[in-house]
Amino acid sequence: MILLLAVVAAVFIALARGGRFSALVNVPVRWGLLPILAFAVQALFIYQAPGQKQNGVWSWQEYLFLTSHLLLLITVWANRALPGMLWVGIGLLLNLAVMAANGGWMPVAPEAVIKAGYSGLAPSLEAGMRLYSSKNIVLPPESTALRWLSDVFVLTRPFPVPSVFSIGDLFVAGGILLLIQGAMLGRTTSALASQTPRGEK
Numbered sequence: 001m002i003l004l005l006a007v008v009a010a011v012f013i014a015l016a017r018g019g020r021f022s023a024l025v026n027v028p029v030r031w032g033l034l035p036i037l038a039f040a041v042q043a044l045f046i047y048q049a050p051g052q053k054q055n056g057v058w059s060w061q062e063y064l065f066l067t068s069h070l071l072l073l074i075t076v077w078a079n080r081a082l083p084g085m086l087w088v089g090i091g092l093l094l095n096l097a098v099m100a101a102n103g104g105w106m107p108v109a110p111e112a113v114i115k116a117g118y119s120g121l122a123p124s125l126e127a128g129m130r131l132y133s134s135k136n137i138v139l140p141p142e143s144t145a146l147r148w149l150s151d152v153f154v155l156t157r158p159f160p161v162p163s164v165f166s167i168g169d170l171f172v173a174g175g176i177l178l179l180i181q182g183a184m185l186g187r188t189t190s191a192l193a194s195q196t197p198r199g200e201k
Helices: 002-016 021-026 034-046 058-079 084-099 110-116 167-184 186-197
Strands: 106-108 137-138 154-155 163-165
Touching: 002 167, 021 167, 034 106, 058 110, 084 106, 084 110, 084 167, 110 154, 110 163, 154 167
Parallel strands: 106 137
Antiparallel strands: 154 163
16 A cells, blocks of 8 residues: 555656656566566465465475565566666565565564454455455564564554554655656656667667
């Protein structure tokens, strides 16, 4: 949800600065099929049976889920000249690190789940329980590796849609904000062109 908030804020700020919404379709994204594939893979696992408990043993699902994040990192590298991509890349790396250290999913403490009102997304808040429609796995703080990189931040009411998020998510959100700003203000084409070797023009 923090990422959606960044998108909405970026659009309104760019419009206030004289940007054009139509310019978003002209962003010169390289290897654009990779993020589509990555998000499709993530959606496949995020929306699996709610409350599925992980037993601590890595399966092909965890490996494939983390591989989807590598596809996103490849896309970021290919488009590194675009505004905000450095921030997005840092955020993805931070999220990838904490997920890889905790069985392939993003850990969240039971207290954060309750505070955000997410208790109904799993039949219980037992350690190892997956939350439906999210990449989160319930883990107590003392069992979480790299806890400071996990979903430790919580947005509660009166925020319209309460959510939990990580430091990595904040970096990604900041990068998305800069990217949309650059796109709507017409700065992305020149940025990517400056990265292209002369032989490719």
